[in-house]
Amino acid sequence: MDKVSLVFVSHSADIVKGIKSLLFEMQPEVNIAVAGGEDDGGIGTNAQAIEEAISSVYSDKGTVVLFDLGSALLNTELAIELGEEGRKIRIADAPILEGGYSAVVEAGFGSDIDKVVEAAEKAREMQKIPQR
Amino acid sequence: MDKVSLVFVSHSADIVKGIKSLLFEMQPEVNIAVAGGEDDGGIGTNAQAIEEAISSVYSDKGTVVLFDLGSALLNTELAIELGEEGRKIRIADAPILEGGYSAVVEAGFGSDIDKVVEAAEKAREMQKIPQR
């Protein structure tokens, strides 16, 4: 794999399923895995599911994780600790959908992991409504 | 209705379905409607569906719309023009999920539409990963 991969972690399985199809249309060449909802399908996140998602798309070029809310972050950090040590995994401090969109475009260029994280985090500042 | 209502517009039906369940858990007293995907279920948005979503939850206190990407904005603006004139509808320049989360909390307090839009737009600046 010559591209940074992406993992989306949300409290809802539907949200990450939708994000994945949205981004696939934009850039099918970036590997994307998702973890959403608790293991009974309820609203929440699950560290083991996140770890599996990361491992399923991890490549030497690295993996960037985007998450929705605070407790998804706690479980993502825990998932990273539960998994193999020394992997290149970064969590982006970015809006999950907007950041994910910018990240998939940047990853599609073959950019390195720092650039992909930067693209995701810059999405914060992007004006969504143009002023005229 | 004594609370501002919210409408979520996304290119994906799954995304807005998930956002709605996430927010319902947090604040069941705010009316939320969604419009996601094209009318054949594909990735995209549809102005008529957006208009219907807005009308289904519109109240005199006003409705705030959150959207995912540019073309959802175009269709939302068109939807507002297609609908009844003179309604209090505002589009928030905010990340759809994070902004929506802040907006539902603010709307839950019974705040006015300006406050709800402001809460949504402030979500941009919120640090999602606390620095220690």
Add this chain to the structure above:
Amino acid sequence: MKITVKEIEAWLEAFREEITAHKEELSDLDQAIGDGDHGINMARGVKEMHNLLETKSFQVPGEILKAVSMVFIGKIGGAAGPLYGSAFMKMAAEAGTKEALSAEEFLGVLRAGKSAIVQRGKAETGEKTMVDVWLPLLKKFEGKQEIDWDDWENSAEELKNNTKEMHAKKGRAAYLGARSVGHIDPGATSSYYLFKALADTLREGS
């Protein structure tokens, strides 16, 4: 030259043929700098428009333009749907209930469409969108009583080709930043086919 329901129908039918013939080209252009669906989107819209034109009959140009705008809004999807939809809606309003439009009046109708696109999408020229065809083309022919349709078509083609060197600032392609340079804009291309179809229709008809 008088433009009535007949000319509008012929124009829109020619537009459908152009889109259908160039569906893949449009999607390929969109693949390079967007999500690859512009051909599919436009083809879906013009197919539904064709069904409409086959099944309904219209009295005045404004009536067709209005009905087509609703089809485009409902069926094209993507960014192009609300943009073409809004354009045709404003064109219908500008055409009003007139039965026949002079060339000058018709140019006014098209300019109303252009204004709707600009108002809807907030794009300026040079931002690599369909605006880069609509705006300068209609500016060039503004006030003309007679239109040289070869000039019109060539101008439209040149304008859409000019988008190749532009750095996208609006729409999905804007996410590519500088990497959008080197690709012709798909929406500018579908708009070129709209204007080419018009030239072909009115050139023959003249």
Add this chain to the structure above:
Amino acid sequence: MKITVKEIEAWLEAFREEITAHKEELSDLDQAIGDGDHGINMARGVKEMHNLLETKSFQVPGEILKAVSMVFIGKIGGAAGPLYGSAFMKMAAEAGTKEALSAEEFLGVLRAGKSAIVQRGKAETGEKTMVDVWLPLLKKFEGKQEIDWDDWENSAEELKNNTKEMHAKKGRAAYLGARSVGHIDPGATSSYYLFKALADTLREGS
């Protein structure tokens, strides 16, 4: 006082009883400043823990703590899952393979749990979370060879009650800003039950 597998099992079983008895209280507290699931989350976790304790037998405290950490990580959910899960994981590491722990050693184990919660959640005291029980409670009893379990329980209770006047800065309640004031934190409350269960277990056993 020596803490072995027997005491740990009794403590965790007492914790389960507290959570089960106060499931609604915990969810109601969470309803006021969160999403209303803390009681459900905790009850799910301790139920699964109970199944584990029933079906498996353990040699040393560290072994139970480790197994329970995996249950909490997998089953509690929400923010509390990774927090309690991380706490028990670090407690297991600190307990190591020792068969029996002195009171002082056991306080060290609990402090390892506290550090894990702080490291995981990045909360400081005063931010209206479970940290407001763990951190000051363990600080107060640090270095003690003998523990007055009534004092321990009362301190824990007071600490969780103190969260009422705090303005939440972490977790879902932070979204409420100043409106979070006036409600006791649910996670601080479940942690209070954890420490109350410990007092009840070791007070009786002493």
